[in-house]
Amino acid sequence: MKFTDIISSQRPTVSFEFFPPKSDQAASDLYDAADHLRALRPSFITVTYGAGGGTRERTRKLVMRLNSETGLTTVPHLTCVGATRDELAAIVQEYVDHGIENLLALRGDPPEEHCGPYEPTPGGFRYANELVAFLKAEFPNLGIGVAGYPEGHPETRDKLLDIENLKRKVDAGADLVITQLFFDNRDFYDFVARCELEKIAVPIIAGIMPIQSLAGARKMSGMCGARLPASLLRGIDRAQGDKQAVRHVGTHWAAEQCRDLLDHNVAGIHLYTLNKSSATRRIYENLGVKHSDALSQ
Numbered sequence: 001m002k003f004t005d006i007i008s009s010q011r012p013t014v015s016f017e018f019f020p021p022k023s024d025q026a027a028s029d030l031y032d033a034a035d036h037l038r039a040l041r042p043s044f045i046t047v048t049y050g051a052g053g054g055t056r057e058r059t060r061k062l063v064m065r066l067n068s069e070t071g072l073t074t075v076p077h078l079t080c081v082g083a084t085r086d087e088l089a090a091i092v093q094e095y096v097d098h099g100i101e102n103l104l105a106l107r108g109d110p111p112e113e114h115c116g117p118y119e120p121t122p123g124g125f126r127y128a129n130e131l132v133a134f135l136k137a138e139f140p141n142l143g144i145g146v147a148g149y150p151e152g153h154p155e156t157r158d159k160l161l162d163i164e165n166l167k168r169k170v171d172a173g174a175d176l177v178i179t180q181l182f183f184d185n186r187d188f189y190d191f192v193a194r195c196e197l198e199k200i201a202v203p204i205i206a207g208i209m210p211i212q213s214l215a216g217a218r219k220m221s222g223m224c225g226a227r228l229p230a231s232l233l234r235g236i237d238r239a240q241g242d243k244q245a246v247r248h249v250g251t252h253w254a255a256e257q258c259r260d261l262l263d264h265n266v267a268g269i270h271l272y273t274l275n276k277s278s279a280t281r282r283i284y285e286n287l288g289v290k291h292s293d294a295l296s297q
């Protein structure tokens with residue numbers, strides 16, 4: 001189903017994000033998780049494209065398999081890193097030929113070993129809005145999502161400019177925005193209000209990650225700049241390194257974020273599953289629902 005149809009028939013949307021596994025065991029765990037999560041009836045699922053464009057083939061394989069085996073609307077992430085427009089067009093054409101109807105269009109980040117700012121590949125794109133415009137021109141039937149940053153994108157210190165840059169992506173044809181993960185809903189509400197002032201009228205879907213370990217949380221926070229609130233850090237501290245207790249704190253925090261977002265009539269929630277089903281299932285239990293349809297009643 002295309003984003004526009006999903007948006008018009010479901011509020012809130014609920015989506016789950018997966019990343020390409022690195023080993024056979026990780027792949028088998030992921031397919032088990034996806035199978036369990038299917039019962040929660042997500043609006044769509046997404047598959048990341050490794051930083052630096054490094055998982056191109058693994059992303060493709062996972063997208064194709066999840067799309068055909070789960071029957072869920074599967075949305076590949078696509079970045080501009082290391083690819084010309086012809087190469088990007090070839091990747092997208094293959095997706096379209098296999099029934100993929102939507103993409104998350106991103107600029108991406110340079111590979112880790114590359115020091116310094118993002119440099120576009122010759123014959124490629126500098127910013128995501130250029131990729132969106134290209135997709136809109138070459139694949140007009142494709143649904144397109146883009147990334148948004150409640151706490152601002154780390155490269156653009158001027159947060160007003162960052163929202164103007166988001167508007168460029170929406171004006172180029174994006175159907176919805178999925179946000180970077182955040183741990184304080186006030187950042188999200190303020191972001192949505194600033195988007196409204198900028199006349200960004202597409203749905204803004206909240207990115208939520210249930211923390212499963214302090215190391216993982218620090219890594220994600222370091223990578224994307226998401227602020228870890230003191231109250232959440234205190235909760236993790238109290239767990240005193242007990243892994244299960246830390247997971248409980250992180251999942252409870254994410255469930256409370258979701259409850260509050262639903263109370264505020266959020267357009268959608270995008271859960272970073274980390275390729276596991278347990279935290280996501282526990283969030284649904286905490287919300288008192290068996291599947292996503294019940295969230296809109």
Ligand SMILES: Cc1cc2nc3c(=O)[nH]c(=O)nc-3n(C[C@H](O)[C@H](O)[C@H](O)COP(=O)(O)OP(=O)(O)OC[C@H]3O[C@@H](n4cnc5c(N)ncnc54)[C@H](O)[C@@H]3O)c2cc1C
Binds near residue numbers: 048105129161162165
């Ligand atoms: C939901 C979500 C999913 C993600 N999935 C992946 C993934 O699968 N793989 C991956 O590698 N990364 C992923 N990322 C990370 C993303 O690739 C990085 O944050 C990247 O640095 C920016 O990508 P973008 O599409 O937001 O870029 P852009 O929208 O191009 O923005 C990049 C920076 O440039 C600025 N900018 C944008 N347009 C202009 C312009 N015209 N003129 C001047 N400045 C401009 C922006 O303000 C911003 O600071 C994801 C992020 C999110 C929020």
